[in-house]
Amino acid sequence: MHTTLASASRELVIGPDQPFCIIGERINPTGRKAFSEQLRGGDLSRIETDVAQQVAGGARVLDVNMGAPLADEAELMTRAVGLIQRLTDLPLCLDSSIIEVLEAGLAAYQGKALVNSVTAEDERLAAILPLVARHGAAVIGLPNDEEEIPEEPRRRAELARKIVEVADSHGIPAQDVLIDPLAMPVGADTSLVVRTLETIALVREELGVNMTLGASNVSFGMPQRHAIGAAFLPMAMAQGLTSAIMDARAPQVVRSVQAADLLLGNDPWGAGWIAAHRAGQAAQVVP
Amino acid sequence: MTQDELLRELYDATLVGNGPAVLDLVNSGLAAGMGPETLLYESLIPSLEEVGARFERGDFFVPEMLIAGKAMAGALEVLRPLLAETGAASIGTVVMGTVKGDVHDIGKNLVNIMFEGAGFQVIDLGVQVAPEKFVAAITEHQPDIVGFSAFLTTTMPMFKANINALVKAGLRDQVIVMVGGAPVTQEYADAVGADGYAADASAAVARAKELLGRRRSLATA
Numbered sequence: 276m277h278t279t280l281a282s283a284s285r286e287l288v289i290g291p292d293q294p295f296c297i298i299g300e301r302i303n304p305t306g307r308k309a310f311s312e313q314l315r316g317g318d319l320s321r322i323e324t325d326v327a328q329q330v331a332g333g334a335r336v337l338d339v340n341m342g343a344p345l346a347d348e349a350e351l352m353t354r355a356v357g358l359i360q361r362l363t364d365l366p367l368c369l370d371s372s373i374i375e376v377l378e379a380g381l382a383a384y385q386g387k388a389l390v391n392s393v394t395a396e397d398e399r400l401a402a403i404l405p406l407v408a409r410h411g412a413a414v415i416g417l418p419n420d421e422e423e424i425p426e427e428p429r430r431r432a433e434l435a436r437k438i439v440e441v442a443d444s445h446g447i448p449a450q451d452v453l454i455d456p457l458a459m460p461v462g463a464d465t466s467l468v469v470r471t472l473e474t475i476a477l478v479r480e481e482l483g484v485n486m487t488l489g490a491s492n493v494s495f496g497m498p499q500r501h502a503i504g505a506a507f508l509p510m511a512m513a514q515g516l517t518s519a520i521m522d523a524r525a526p527q528v529v530r531s532v533q534a535a536d537l538l539l540g541n542d543p544w545g546a547g548w549i550a551a552h553r554a555g556q557a558a559q560v561v562p
Numbered sequence: 563m564t565q566d567e568l569l570r571e572l573y574d575a576t577l578v579g580n581g582p583a584v585l586d587l588v589n590s591g592l593a594a595g596m597g598p599e600t601l602l603y604e605s606l607i608p609s610l611e612e613v614g615a616r617f618e619r620g621d622f623f624v625p626e627m628l629i630a631g632k633a634m635a636g637a638l639e640v641l642r643p644l645l646a647e648t649g650a651a652s653i654g655t656v657v658m659g660t661v662k663g664d665v666h667d668i669g670k671n672l673v674n675i676m677f678e679g680a681g682f683q684v685i686d687l688g689v690q691v692a693p694e695k696f697v698a699a700i701t702e703h704q705p706d707i708v709g710f711s712a713f714l715t716t717t718m719p720m721f722k723a724n725i726n727a728l729v730k731a732g733l734r735d736q737v738i739v740m741v742g743g744a745p746v747t748q749e750y751a752d753a754v755g756a757d758g759y760a761a762d763a764s765a766a767v768a769r770a771k772e773l774l775g776r777r778r779s780l781a782t783a
């Protein structure tokens with residue numbers, strides 16, 4: 276199944292036969308005190324560096340989260356979308372738990388955006404899906420409901436199915452729904468990531484939709500985080516993960532994703548792998 | 563072993579999360595006539611505070627926090643009934659739990675310890691606590707405060723689910739709702755309709771006392 280996202284001038288296809296879709300996570304004030312303060316004061320200047328670094332690192336989509344405490348998140352989202360679309364032609368992933376903020380971002384956005392996210396809660400589905408449908412966007416679905424964030428892969432897959440079905444009833448086709456199989460920190464419990472991998476395999480088998488997750492969650496609270504990310508993502512890709520919201524500025528992680536693309540047959544003739552190698556060599560040559 | 567040596571060993575065993583050694587040392591200390599308060603306040607709590615400090619500095623990692631917390635919990639199981647016997651009057655009761663879907667308990671355990679140190683009675687429901695379990699515990703224990711802990715942005719929505727369950731059970735006005743955890747902000751706490759939020763364990767105790775004082779002065783006004 277293919278999910279197509281677009282900016283004003285460029286289309287991007289996500290799918291099991293495509294190179295892995297790296298969604299850059301950096302434009303997000305969570306855990307970035309200085310950036311958070313700047314956003315509160317309406318200063319978006321830091322975003323320019325974040326965009327440049329992630330584009331250079333290999334991001335194909337950029338996540339945009341303006342969730343700074345005590346800031347006017349909707350206004351920031353409107354301004355950030357305009358700014359980022361002037362800086363890059365990559366499609367954007369509009370990230371907020373507040374519906375008005377998603378609405379503001381979608382109104383400002385040119386192209387077909389990815390909305391992050393909706394859950395399987397009836398209230399959230401009813402509020403967010405019409406918005407996604409009206410703007411012809413795609414959406415990330417998190418398999419938790421009013422009752423629980425299930426640990427069991429079987430239950431997660433059931434809630435994923437519910438999201439896909441309700442989206443369909445709002446006129447959003449399955450290819451425009453990306454399911455998040457829920458990445459959990461391995462440092463908290465070493466059985467949790469296995470559950471995520473099982474969920475990925477189940478969702479691929481039963482729904483066949485594209486999937487994305489917050490890859491950095493997996494290594495939270497552990498040393499050598501990039502090495503853990505570099506091991507996790509190829510495993511998840513082998514199970515059927517087609518995208519991740521991740522640190523595109525970490526060469527160790529990005530290279531392991533590109534190598535996995537090659538090994539899984541999604542980089543014909545190794546052209547992407549070799550081109551990335553040459554680009555790296557060229558960058559080291561002093562002109 | 564002198565009492566000072568025992569306290570030192572207990573401190574070290576807690577620091578590395580050696581549960582069996584912690585339990586042995588606590589039992590040895592009690593057998594030698596040491597008071598439960600001495601073991602708690604002069605060894606266990608300072609040790610866990612050091613664990614927290616090392617974590618904040620980046621010297622300790624999540625699994626190390628969790629295993630130290632587990633060792634501490636084992637010691638508290640022995641000490642709690644003894645501390646209750648010494649009869650320090652409880653200044654309030656707290657029902658605490660990590661929300662459903664979330665298995666993280668170190669932050670909650672640190673908060674519990676700080677609450678107990680401040681004289682609260684803490685009823686810890688553990689991790690992955692479903693809304694109906696919070697409702698049942700509040701009905702049974704009639705606490706002043708209920709604390710919801712979440713460590714993940716993916717589990718934070720359970721705060722709202724828990725509050726909805728309290729409203730449905732007619733308990734919302736009887737209890738102060740406090741929320742916390744690494745990704746939680748004051749803004750988020752306000753958005754879900756919680757009464758209080760704090761960024762760390764000691765701030766949580768101060769905020770709890772403030773909220774409790776305000777509620778009690780309203781009740782007597």
